[in-house]
Amino acid sequence: MTNSSKITPPSKWPDQVVPLYPDGKKFAFSIIDDTDEATLENIRPVYDFLHSLGLRTTKTVWVLPAVDTDARPNRGYTLEDTDYLEYILKLNKWGFEIAFHGARGGDSTRQEIINSLEIFNDTIGYYPRIHINHFINRDNLYWGADKLDCLPLKLLYRLFYDRKKYSGHKPDSEYFWGDIAKKHIEYSVNFSFHNINILTINPAIPYHDPRRKYVNLWFHTSDGGSVTSFNNLLSEDNLDRLERENGVCIVYTHFGKQFCKNGELNQMTKERLQDLALRDGWFVPASEILDHLNRNRTGPIELSNLKRILLELKWLIEKIIHGSS
Numbered sequence: 001m002t003n004s005s006k007i008t009p010p011s012k013w014p015d016q017v018v019p020l021y022p023d024g025k026k027f028a029f030s031i032i033d034d035t036d037e038a039t040l041e042n043i044r045p046v047y048d049f050l051h052s053l054g055l056r057t058t059k060t061v062w063v064l065p066a067v068d069t070d071a072r073p074n075r076g077y078t079l080e081d082t083d084y085l086e087y088i089l090k091l092n093k094w095g096f097e098i099a100f101h102g103a104r105g106g107d108s109t110r111q112e113i114i115n116s117l118e119i120f121n122d123t124i125g126y127y128p129r130i131h132i133n134h135f136i137n138r139d140n141l142y143w144g145a146d147k148l149d150c151l152p153l154k155l156l157y158r159l160f161y162d163r164k165k166y167s168g169h170k171p172d173s174e175y176f177w178g179d180i181a182k183k184h185i186e187y188s189v190n191f192s193f194h195n196i197n198i199l200t201i202n203p204a205i206p207y208h209d210p211r212r213k214y215v216n217l218w219f220h221t222s223d224g225g226s227v228t229s230f231n232n233l234l235s236e237d238n239l240d241r242l243e244r245e246n247g248v249c250i251v252y253t254h255f256g257k258q259f260c261k262n263g264e265l266n267q268m269t270k271e272r273l274q275d276l277a278l279r280d281g282w283f284v285p286a287s288e289i290l291d292h293l294n295r296n297r298t299g300p301i302e303l304s305n306l307k308r309i310l311l312e313l314k315w316l317i318e319k320i321i322h323g324s325s
C-alpha cells in the first residue's frame with residue numbers, strides 16, 4: 001500500500017527525507033481534539049460534518065467526571081455520560097480514533113489513572129495510543145517547565161508562565177503513572193506551533209527523547225486551539241502550501257469551545273473543511289500518520305542536543321508572541 005519512493009521535504013534540516021503517503025496522496029492531515037468543555041450538543045455537529053466529508057480524525061476523551069469544575073477548562077462530558085458515550089462509540093465505529101486526555105479534568109492519583117485506562121480499554125475496545133496533557137493537571141507528563149532542557153529557557157518559562165510542579169513522570173509522587181504510560185501510550189504531544197506543516201518544524205517526528213523516558217514517542221501539532229486560529233490555520237493559502245510541500249498537518253484544537261452555536265457549526269469552519277476535503281490528502285487519525293512516519297523513518301529516532309534547543313527556542317518565542325500551548 002505504501003509508495004516507497006522518497007521526497008525531500010522543504011526543511012531547514014535537509015539531512016532527512018520522508019516517504020510519500022499511501023495511495024500517492026499529496027499530504028497528510030489530521031486533527032487532535034482536546035476535550036475541554038465538550039458536550040454531546042457542541043461536538044456532534046462538528047463530527048457529523050467531518051464524517052460526511054470523509055475526514056477521520058482523533059478525539060480525546062475523559063473517563064471520570066471532573067473534580068474541580070470552577071476551572072472552566074475542566075468542564076466537559078465524560079465516558080460516564082451515557083448519551084455522550086454512545087456517540088463516542090459511534091465515532092469509533094466510523095473510524096475516528098479515541099485518545100486519552102488524562103483520567104479527568106483535574107488531578108488524578110496513580111490508582112485513578114490506572115482504573116481509568118482499564119475502563120477506557122473495556123469501553124472503547126483498546127488502550128489509547130495517544131495521550132494529551134491537560135491544562136494544569138498535576139498528573140501531566142513532562143509538562144510546564146519540564147518540557148524544556150535549556151536552563152535559561154526553563155528560567156524564562158518559570159518567570160512568565162506557571163510555576164506549578166507536574167509529576168506524572170516522577171516516581172516518588174502520588175500522581176506518578178509514567179510506567180503505565182510507557183506500557184500503553186505510544187505518542188504524546190509536547191510543542192504546538194503556528195505552522196500548517198509540522199515537518200518544516202521538525203522532520204524527525206515522531207521521535208524519542210531519552211531524557212523523558214516514560215513517553216515512547218513525541219510529536220508536534222499545528223496550533224488551531226480556538227475557532228479563529230483553526231479557521232486561520234486552514235486558510236486557502238496555508239492548504240495550498242501544505243499540498244505543495246507534501247507536508248503533514250496534525251491540528252491541535254478544542255471543538256468544545258465555540259465551534260458550534262445553537263447546534264450549528266461555524267460557517268467558515270465548514271468552508272475551510274470542505275476546501276480541505278476536496279484536496280488530494282491522506283485524511284486519517286493522528287496515530288496512523290505517526291505510524292507511517294515512524295515506519296518509514298530514514299534519520300535517527302532521537303534529536304541532537306542542538307536540534308532540541310532550537311526546537312525549544314522556537315516554541316518559546318511563539319508562545320511569547322501567540323500564546324501557543
Ligand SMILES: [Zn+2]
Pocket residue numbers: 034035036073101133134135
Ligand atoms: Zn485540555
